[in-house]
Amino acid sequence: GNSVTQMEGPVTLSEEAFLTINCTYTATGYPSLFWYVQYPGEGLQLLLKATKADDKGSNKGFEATYRKETTSFHLEKGSVQVSDSAVYFCALSDPNFGNEKLTFGTGTRLTIIP
Amino acid sequence: DTAVSQTPKYLVTQMGNDKSIKCEQNLGHDTMYWYKQDSKKFLKIMFSYNNKELIINETVPNRFSPKSPDKAHLNLHINSLELGDSAVYFCASSRQGIAGYTFGSGTRLTVV
Numbered sequence: 001g002n003s004v005t006q007m008e009g010p011v012t013l014s015e016e017a018f019l020t021i022n023c024t025y026t027a028t029g030y031p032s033l034f035w036y037v038q039y040p041g042e043g044l045q046l047l048l049k050a051t052k053a054d055d056k057g058s059n060k061g062f063e064a065t066y067r068k069e070t071t072s073f074h075l076e077k078g079s080v081q082v083s084d085s086a087v088y089f090c091a092l093s094d095p096n097f098g099n100e101k102l103t104f105g106t107g108t109r110l111t112i113i114p
Numbered sequence: 115d116t117a118v119s120q121t122p123k124y125l126v127t128q129m130g131n132d133k134s135i136k137c138e139q140n141l142g143h144d145t146m147y148w149y150k151q152d153s154k155k156f157l158k159i160m161f162s163y164n165n166k167e168l169i170i171n172e173t174v175p176n177r178f179s180p181k182s183p184d185k186a187h188l189n190l191h192i193n194s195l196e197l198g199d200s201a202v203y204f205c206a207s208s209r210q211g212i213a214g215y216t217f218g219s220g221t222r223l224t225v226v
Binding site for chain 2: 032034036038042043044045046049087089093101102103104106107109
């Protein structure tokens, strides 16, 4: 079945540091890939997505590129801020369900210190 | 004008009780979902409804019963609550053919 593997957290960085959160996936067919962010006490918000190989999703300074050859969708940001502290989830959609069923990774907690 | 709204936000109840969580979306989406997030933040799909029809029913105890009176609402009823049911339950919705969900803010259920 489909699965998503994220790097273990928690991750703690200083403000303005470079961020990478690794995500790899296993899927049949051609899934879409997503990053969701969950701020404390809130629901998940879509951060960015990519629907086909070599697509780059970007939002709020975050980027991720859909790499079919390495089955990866790593999240990057050049200079993190304290307000980026949250839990980040990588996810993929299941083409067998019209790309509607999402499978999530275990989440990576990110803490940015001033 | 919240897009996906869940009620209640917090629910504390005793073992053995029956409770319901309500979800409504005003986005005109076709599909709605329930996810369970455990204490380690792991998210697992429970149910999915498309236009009031059940399309995904993962391995969930029979004590959990979703009900969709119309495509804008998906409620979750839980019978005979157990300690292990304590979690945050998220409702979400999506538009058919467009990947990606809009989530509600969650319902934190605590069974004591």
